[in-house]
Amino acid sequence: MRRLLPLLCLLILILSGCHGYKEHGAGQESELHVAAIAGPVTLNPIFVRDSASAEVASLLHASLLITDPDTLEPMPHLVSSWDVLGDNLTYIFTLQENAYWTDGVSITAEDAAFTMRVICHPDYTGWLFLPLRYVAGAQEYKENHQSLFADGLIEGIEVLGEKTFSVTLKEPYAPFLSLLTFPLLPAHLLSAVEVGQLEAHEYSLKLPVSSGPYLLAEWDADEYVHVKANPDFFLGKPEIDHIYYRFIPNVETQVIELLAGKLDLIPTAVKVEDVKLLQTDPQIKIYTNPRLVYDYIAINTNKDSPLQDRRVRQALATLVNRREIVDNVLLGYADPLYGPLLPLHFAYDESLQAETVDLAAARELLVAAGYNNLQLNLIFNAGNLVRENVALLLKEQAAKIGIEIQLSLLEWEAFLAAVNEGDYELAILGRGVEADPDLSYHWHSESLGNALGYKNEEVDLLLEQASRLTTQRERTFLYRQAQKKILEDIPAIWLYSRQAIHAATATLEKFRPHPESVFFNVHEWTLKGGEGSQ
Amino acid sequence: MLAVKDLEITFSEKNSIFKAVRKVSFSVQAGEILGIVGESGSGKSMTALALTGLLPPEAKVCGSMSFAGKTMHFEDNSQWQGLRGSKIGIVFQDPAACLNPLKTVGKQVAEPLILHKGLTPKEAEVETIRLFSALGIEPAVQRIHHYPHQLSGGQQQRVMLAAAIACKPMLLIADEPTTALDVTVQAQILRLLHEYVHNHSAALLLISHDLGVIAQLADEVLVMCGGTIVEKGSVYQIMQKPLHPYTKLLLASLPRLDAPLKLPLVANEGLTAEGGCVFAARCPHYRAICLEKEPPTKLLAEGRQTACHIL
Amino acid sequence: MIFQLVRRFTQTLLVLFGVSVATFLTMHWAPGHPLQANPELRLDPTAVERWLQLRNLDQPLPAQYLSWLSRMLRGDFGQSLLYNRPVIELIRERLPSTLLLTVTAFLIGLFLALVVGIYVAKKQNSWVDRMVQVYSLAGISVPGYWLGIVLIICFAYRFPLFSAVGMRTPGDGSLPDILQHMVLPLIVMVFHNFAYYVRHVRSAVLNVLNLDFVRAAKARGLTDKQVMLWHVLPNSAIPIVTIAALSLPVLFTGAMMAEQVFAWPGIGRFIVTSTMARDYPVIMTVNLYTAALVAIANFLADVLYLFIDPRLRVKA
């Protein structure tokens, strides 16, 4: 033992001396270390289903269009310009003249047409078909296409030249452009691959060819994705040479590593409780931005229950104090929400702000509905402290008017299963919405995304009308009307829209996160003095 | 050759002190067999262990012994290391438990040969075979490769004996060497012990609560009770003319050789008679003085000694 | 002997079959499936259906099980539903880093436990012994997560001696770099391992120390060290071997907590994610492997017993 001790000390000394971090001198390549909860599962941008894969995809791929981070209006990206023909049915797109795949092949209209055929192919299992279903012939292609490959033609998609193509819709659909935010696949590499095999194809793993600001250097199973600046990126070579997207499942570890200077950026998901601590460090800057997500209490009206009575639903809705939740639970890092339109949407109705908490009125409504007291169950998922707090607050409030709420905290998969099977009365849920205020996906009675089974013919009509119009003024008017009708039916209780909170090293400049993508302008980011982490 | 002086062994428990052996002195000559008898718990084994420095660590021991020209103090446990197995050999009561079940008996017997005599393993093996045949563990050449569980109790005890005498110790201590064995085997083991003493003019300390065994073998006898020597004399004197009340009681229970002594009371004497005679609580001849004063050791004729107030 | 081995082998096969059926059923009966409609995402339910179809997950369970079984018997453990890659490949990528951690922690923990356990067994009831006993009881109940965070704060932030994240510095990965990344997770794992093993070593040694043949060996003149090495330790080996053998399967799955806190790229994290994502082929394979390992570990332990104890050899 006595002989071992000096040896042990020596070992510790040697090991602690060799942090492998390289010193950064002038002229050396800059590195940015970004924290992530998990690693991506695929690098193929059209099969992305999780947020890590989406974030990595946004580093590696350039999408056709982007939306403006403030107004969410469609903006040119890989598509440099577009024309809409008079009937609002046909769009002519021109791709960036200097856009190349990383193997030097030009990015062409054929790539765009191929990618869209893949998305419309019967064997495609990603989630991008929804935006393309308005394209003329897309549905037919999906139903009738025989070949295993994404060959043949879709009626509404036409390649007009090397860099130009046109897309024709079945009927005018105003949100269409804002949905063309997916990247392309290299046709010259993948057109000979069966669509059913594409998801598992080596391309998803090795990504030999891509189009984005960064290109894949190394993807180490469970440690990090290392990307390096793409010198041929059509918007110019990014300033930061290397980005390490590092998988650190434990958020406490992430925070400590950021404080220790070994990480440069924790994107999107900094916990509100940690913000104060991080703000004490002058080396760290906190950024926030609104996002296109919200939390709400889903009310199940499809089961035979008191909740089918609108007055009971209204009584519940009258109990919730969103401001209080935002201020006390979310420490201000959220916007209270009173309807399905978000502050980011151009159709957002600012007048819809009033807190309606009124216990006496709620009690009256309940009595009017014929109930003296009532039992309801509320499900929510484990591991989300905010939702747990909301559940407790609601329970407390409801008890005051004679509604006993039974809380059940469920493991994520069990929670999803209960939601999907409608096995609940009240559920605290979150959802993401599109950049366009079009409410159809969630609220049109025939939409696949109408998880609540909401049905109001007037709303359906308003939404159909609105999606065919082109001017924002007219559409705003209709969406606000639809929102009003939805609110009258009280199919849900809207709670808040949480902000993204990012913590970055103070040396990071021009960091400008987009509501939907933290790496929105990653090619512009710089590290002051060329310094990376360490 | 061996002289023990004022050996005292104490166990301290939480709030009481228990003397297992109190101020015991005796000596043995080369070629002599000294028997120690006494009921269970009288301190026989503790005495034997003290002589080899093998007392349990919680035992506090003092006194001294001179052996082979050296004087050693019991307090200092380190002096026995070189003696055990080479100059002092020990045989314990339960041979099955005293053999390591995972090693061949040959290896275990060879250990002292290698350690003390510096033999190579090969030489030690040859010597072990010789020892085995000398002690009647046949066929020796095969037996050395056997594991303890493959041997009978008698053979196991012969193995223990072989290990004990491998280095020709001057002093052999046998702590109830035959208690666990059946009668015919007992006799054989005792004969082997006797032969060894006879052939090597060694001293033997033979411990037993079985007076029959002592009668067969011993020259001198110590009678122990409650950690003291209550009587000492030649085997003839003790067996024929016991003086001490305790010895008389022991002799009275002689027929039952392997049964524990049936004495009136099996109280913890060490505690009940502090300051008086250790036997007082059970003594049929007990007087008032017996409780107050420890009986002094009286030396009688022909080297005989006893400790009792009434004698 | 041969007969015993054959019987043992068939028993193992039956157990593995049972485990695979049980895993298959519980897995499929657990709520959710790998592409369960998540209302937080804008997914396309028809694509989800097609996805299930293409992977035969719309077939009845018995048919699914049989096709899994027949493929498995041909050595094909299937593709991960999440990563779209062969399960074996995914496991093979992650296993070495886990083994690096678990085996090192196991060896260090066991070595320390042997040294300390033997020491305190000899010094029974000394203050060192009491401390070790308290530690071995309390140490197991100290949450590793908490310990990990404390270590990170101390040794990766306040006194930045070691790295707290991952197995190597991005772009490095030399041996010293990996070693210094191992230090903190190892401390957490050894802290627990050691607490667990030391208790068993101590009691195993203590039990033997009180046996008569130890005193007999001393009486033959052996030093304490010789007695310990030649007689006590071999006899303490059976319980220690048992504990060690029981740890074998854990070596393959056992670093979950450390992997989580220290972002170690191992199989434990992979198992957690796969289970949460209902990645059926991965769950099946991992469970089967683990069951097989338990069987192998038991078998190994039995062989070792035979090797150690001659009394068992004769019976067999």
Ligand SMILES: Nc1ncnc2c1ncn2[C@@H]1O[C@H](COP(=O)(O)OP(=O)(O)OP(=O)(O)O)[C@@H](O)[C@H]1O
């Ligand atoms: N470790 C110990 N702690 C406390 N007391 C002990 C310990 N070992 C022995 N003793 C006590 O010391 C006394 C003497 O024990 P010893 O073994 O010498 O008796 P013995 O004469 O050999 O008896 P037996 O004929 O049963 O072997 C007994 O009363 C026993 O209770």
Ligand code: SF4
């Ligand atoms: S001293 Fe007294 S008690 Fe002791 S043996 Fe003699 S007569 Fe009995």
Ligand SMILES: [Mg+2]
């Ligand atoms: Mg005894």
